[in-house]
Amino acid sequence: MNPSRQRLVVIGGDAAGMSAASQARRLRGPEDLEIVAFERGDFASFSACGIPYWVGGQVGGLDELIARTPQEHRRRGIDLRMRTEVTAIDVTSCRVRHRDLASGAEDWLSYDKLVIATGARPLRPELPGIDADGVHGVQTLGDGEALIEALRSTRGRRAVVVGAGYIGVEMAEALLNRGYEVTVVNRAPAPMATLDPDMGRAVDDAMRGMGIRMVNDTDVTGVRTDAAGRAVAVRTAPADGSGPGAEYPADIVVLGIGVAPETALARAAGLPLGQHGGLLTDLGMRVRGHEDIWAGGDCVEVLDLMSGTQRHIPLGTHANKHGQVIGANVGGGYATFPGVVGTAVSKVCDLEIARTGLREKDARRAGLQFVAVTVESTSRAGYYPGSAPMTVKMLAERRTGRLLGVQIVGREGAGKRVDVAAVALTAGMTVEQMTMLDLGYAPPFSPVWDPVLVAARKAVAKVGARDGA
């Protein structure tokens, strides 16, 4: 054995952790680097983002959501220990304490390099009845299994989804697909608070049009249960505290309220956390102030390139990139994660919803003055079959005309157009530069002026008008 052989310990066996382990393994062989990964759950490397489609019946089974099995990881020389929880990190002695959940046996394992990829935990407000039978989260594959089993065994067909962010709206679609009457209860005035309210209202209209009952401006105050302790209704009150509450009968309740960084271990170890409770790293994903510890995925905060602030954005695509960067650096290569511009895309049935960059309130908070324009266009040439209306909202900085953000609500072909804006944001383009972008055009793909360019033209005019050009 190589006397200088090192040990890499990875905490968390999902996207960020196993990407880091795999990339490190590609760069350094087992004779050079031992890799031990701990996962407390039953699954590694799975697609949590796929759970709504599994619940909705579009994905056949659990196996399809598993990108790589524990056996596959082990065959690649990664000692992945399932159902083993890390209970402490000792940064002074460079070791972690781990417990086999089956036997309860505990031990310390020393590390030369440590990767923390502990993910996020679902928010679960402390409300009466919130842990009742019939109330489901959708964070893990286990949650998905439990929900699918509940849908099978539940007789009634009334579902209440709590929360109208991307998990909430995706679950609304899934339950519609399962034949449920769906009610969405949402604290904000419109669904998708990641959009400006005007764009959120367009989503609200479209969801109502799908037969979903939208209950906005409303807080959940509890879950009413029957004598057997089973959820039968969701209790609510107006979010502004006015007037009496209401109750929505529910045979099944799904919580899509969001998640928070799972950083209890890191906090106990004295590692640096940010305002959102996520680990703070440098651009190489190294935990600030700790030479041999990296962190990535849903347990870290990321730099928002548009506002210059740290944010918590739990998304599989970021987690995979973090893992790639960490693995390169741990393996002796070099890579950085420069930050995000805040791109997200989701759908409810045939409605596509996308955003990137800053919303109006983000821009104001960042001290930016801006113009905002909204245009109606179509996903294809107007005369081409399947051409569907889409709405594009664009923010540009006052005077400079720099692109600040784009939001899109439309049908098929609308959502991924946000990528053009994501790249333009990354490159620091102005809306004037964008008007002349050489985007792909043919009638089945786009109007002759792509909707994003139509918005850019309108933004140019407004930037000019505002400052008297």
Add this chain to the structure above:
Amino acid sequence: MNPSRQRLVVIGGDAAGMSAASQARRLRGPEDLEIVAFERGDFASFSACGIPYWVGGQVGGLDELIARTPQEHRRRGIDLRMRTEVTAIDVTSCRVRHRDLASGAEDWLSYDKLVIATGARPLRPELPGIDADGVHGVQTLGDGEALIEALRSTRGRRAVVVGAGYIGVEMAEALLNRGYEVTVVNRAPAPMATLDPDMGRAVDDAMRGMGIRMVNDTDVTGVRTDAAGRAVAVRTAPADGSGPGAEYPADIVVLGIGVAPETALARAAGLPLGQHGGLLTDLGMRVRGHEDIWAGGDCVEVLDLMSGTQRHIPLGTHANKHGQVIGANVGGGYATFPGVVGTAVSKVCDLEIARTGLREKDARRAGLQFVAVTVESTSRAGYYPGSAPMTVKMLAERRTGRLLGVQIVGREGAGKRVDVAAVALTAGMTVEQMTMLDLGYAPPFSPVWDPVLVAARKAVAKVGARDGA
């Protein structure tokens, strides 16, 4: 009347000309600027790109392809004179000679500012039988009408398409949709010569899979006609001159060989033309050396930002941008057309084909050394219904890693992904920068690593390996 009132004359009533006229009108009222536009044909402001879909039956009728009627233009204060041909430009006296095609009456009209938007003319090789009944171009709405009428009245069901560029492949789809047996005769080794040959072969395979007979490496030598002078077969010979020719029976022949700039007028007037026969302009679309003459659309050459050379790229989306820029400048505003990166997207049935930037041979010709990588990925998460394979080829400059070009062949959802690369090219991004682009991710829209990013990762590795990093 304003004594300083000027007259703008526009030659050509399609995308570039009428966009220029409309934009100039927005900036300057009729009391300030008279606008006269001459169009020799029967239609103005029509979508030539839509003709294949009209022929194929996906677009209901001719009217749908007309963006704005002559009456609508006139209501906006543009004196559009249909079926009126400009026969000479006198740049010394600032006037154009025009002829009413119905009466034959001719006259001179002076201009203060002139816009040349004469478009392109279809290439029609001088071959025996090329003008026979049953041989059709697809350049104008009149061509489209004639072809549709011929398809209605023709009994046989064998069609030969000459040329396998984007018009050729779109017409192959249209004729398939009409129930024809389709043969495509193509001089190059594979269809879509705008792609590298390896990607062209993927298109070839897919087209064969649709039941299209592909005859590559083959020149058309003539059209055989019957006693009535009607086309009955297309005669061919191997493109390399080897061996005997062959004959393909044809009840209908469609020419999709391409177009050349329509610049006879400009040439006669002594205006500057480039190597491809197109007018040469500055970045404001002003004809070089002529203060009061602008040109745009299919009659000009454009700057290819990737190679630094002038090219002729007839595309409606460029023509519209040119018109916009010209109108702004003519109207006393300011705008430039910075050039193109060479983006194009098209489809044959459900096959999507896209490209941007340089092919291998373009890069070599430009004196660039590069690495090329090809990856297979999917348009959506692999487990999501409708996820389809797609191939992405990427070129990056040696040492610098600067993105040079991307080609995509895939199914639904593949083509418009080229826009990400188009923006990255415009911004001068490296493939390393691209790997961390914050693109929209959700299972219905993309794998967790977007296929374009997968290609970028592979290109990074190859750039590094090649120079020993």
